[in-house]
Amino acid sequence: MAGKKGLDPEDWAAFEAEAQGLLKAAIAQMARASEGPVWQPLPEEMKAALQADLPAKGSAHVAEALARLLPYGVGNTHPRFFGWVHGSGGAASLLAEITAAAMNANLGGRDHGAIYVEKQVVAWVREMFGFPLGASGLVVSGTSMATIVALKVARDARLNARATGVGAHRLVGYASNQAHNCVARAFDMLGLGSDALRAVPVNAAFEMDLEALREMMAADRAAGYEPFLLVGTAGSVNVGAFDDLAGLANIAAEAGLWLHIDGAFGAAGVLSDVLQPRLMGIERADSVAFDFHKWLHVNYDAGFVLVREGALHRAAFEGAPDYLASTDRGLAAGRPWPVDYGPELSRGFRALKIWAQITSLGTEALGAAISRNCAQALKLAEMVDGEPSLERLAPVASSIVVFAHRDGDAATEEIVLRLQESGLAVPSVTTVRGRRAVRVNITNHRTRDADLQVLMDAVVAIHN
Numbered sequence: 202m203a204g205k206k207g208l209d210p211e212d213w214a215a216f217e218a219e220a221q222g223l224l225k226a227a228i229a230q231m232a233r234a235s236e237g238p239v240w241q242p243l244p245e246e247m248k249a250a251l252q253a254d255l256p257a258k259g260s261a262h263v264a265e266a267l268a269r270l271l272p273y274g275v276g277n278t279h280p281r282f283f284g285w286v287h288g289s290g291g292a293a294s295l296l297a298e299i300t301a302a303a304m305n306a307n308l309g310g311r312d313h314g315a316i317y318v319e320k321q322v323v324a325w326v327r328e329m330f331g332f333p334l335g336a337s338g339l340v341v342s343g344t345s346m347a348t349i350v351a352l353k354v355a356r357d358a359r360l361n362a363r364a365t366g367v368g369a370h371r372l373v374g375y376a377s378n379q380a381h382n383c384v385a386r387a388f389d390m391l392g393l394g395s396d397a398l399r400a401v402p403v404n405a406a407f408e409m410d411l412e413a414l415r416e417m418m419a420a421d422r423a424a425g426y427e428p429f430l431l432v433g434t435a436g437s438v439n440v441g442a443f444d445d446l447a448g449l450a451n452i453a454a455e456a457g458l459w460l461h462i463d464g465a466f467g468a469a470g471v472l473s474d475v476l477q478p479r480l481m482g483i484e485r486a487d488s489v490a491f492d493f494h495k496w497l498h499v500n501y502d503a504g505f506v507l508v509r510e511g512a513l514h515r516a517a518f519e520g521a522p523d524y525l526a527s528t529d530r531g532l533a534a535g536r537p538w539p540v541d542y543g544p545e546l547s548r549g550f551r552a553l554k555i556w557a558q559i560t561s562l563g564t565e566a567l568g569a570a571i572s573r574n575c576a577q578a579l580k581l582a583e584m585v586d587g588e589p590s591l592e593r594l595a596p597v598a599s600s601i602v603v604f605a606h607r608d609g610d611a612a613t614e615e616i617v618l619r620l621q622e623s624g625l626a627v628p629s630v631t632t633v634r635g636r637r638a639v640r641v642n643i644t645n646h647r648t649r650d651a652d653l654q655v656l657m658d659a660v661v662a663i664h665n
């Protein structure tokens with residue numbers, strides 16, 4: 202029977218016992234997420250085992266191999282994972298992924314149960330951000346993909362360049378110099394060229410300087426360029442800063458530009474009393490890209506793109522090849538479908554883990570966990586400020602604290618590498634105002650205040 206599991210119906214009895222064992226191990230992995238090292242490298246023998254030849258015959262030991270892999274993740278399920286803006290995941294996603302795997306639905310389109318779950322998620326997101334009923338949305342892999350989709354809608358709303366390409370048009374857009382690289386990559390992939398994304402300077406709080414933005418737009422216009430897009434960042438990747446979204450919305454309205462918000466992690470702050478005021482203006486955006494897999498802790502991967510004018514969104518992606526013809530009744534009913542709103546035809550059931558997370562926890566608990574992380578970031582900043590060997594490099598705007606060792610860049614980098622290798626905590630290294638910085642990001646519902654003390658004690662011990 203070895204090697205045929207899942208292909209022949211008679212194999213399923215043996216499969217069930219195996220699956221139950223693995224399920225227990227997977228649940229234990231999540232239930233004990235706070236224990237053990239934050240990160241550990243994959244053992245050499247396991248790396249070697251993953252360089253095998255293409256198997257011609259099946260193996261009876263797949264479940265064991267899967268179970269062995271469980272402890273070797275990135276570490277973002279651990280309460281002292283602070284290195285990058287990753288969500289920490291949870292039980293609802295595990296349940297949903299089991300269900301989705303059993304259904305094996307393709308969410309490109311058609312009229313089946315899974316599609317209604319995604320429609321529900323779209324409606325909830327509309328409500329979260331105060332968008333009108335005509336707004337459309339799509340579950341995607343993450344904010345990088347959401348940005349490509351949103352900026353394609355923005356480009357086509359300006360040019361209708363689907364068939365012709367952008368030709369001689371000199372479209373330019375603006376984001377702060379703190380914007381995530383996915384925006385420039387979207388410009389590249391959409392044929393606009395990454396140079397067409399202008400990097401606007403920031404103020405002392407790392408927020409876009411709106412006066413500089415106005416001057417850059419005027420200079421571009423005078424030079425024959427065609428400004429079409431403003432990108433506001435709600436939660437910058439380096440220091441967690443929020444651009445003045447209402448100010449950006451005013452400029453976009455005056456100048457007739459598309460306003461896109463990269464709220465990869467920060468947009469989830471609409472659910473938090475602490476961050477909600479920083480997001481004023483997001484309800485006026487033309488599009489928003491954000492992640493459920495960051496501060497809303499849906500397991501990887503789960504991003505979302507929201508577009509104010511659903512008709513423009515659809516116009517940028519819709520097409521009608523014969524094999525995708527829809528009908529008024531039956532399984533091929535229910536147009537428009539997700540394929541009409543994005544580049545993917547075959548799509549998995551990501552929407553289910555989003556639905557399960559929101560249904561099981563509710564928006565209040567999700568928002569409260571965000572507020573708690575913000576309070577923890579402030580508390581950590583206070584601890585850093587009280588430590589003579591350390592110097593903080595930016596104000597705390599949301600979840601991120603950046604600081605340096607006074608002995609210089611090498612000492613700062615050493616702190617991060619030693620902590621990662623010890624398994625005690627995982628911060629990362631970034632550069633702030635030309636200096637290497639320890640970056641501690643707290644978007645983690647498992648982090649307790651005691652974890653901050655463990656981190657600080659370890660940081661201080663390294664150069665003592």
Ligand SMILES: *Cc1c(COP(=O)(O)O)cnc(C)c1O
Binds near residue numbers: 463465492
């Ligand atoms: C993480 C992040 C992105 C990229 O999102 P992915 O989900 O990793 O594709 C974009 N912008 C910001 C501000 C981010 O923090």
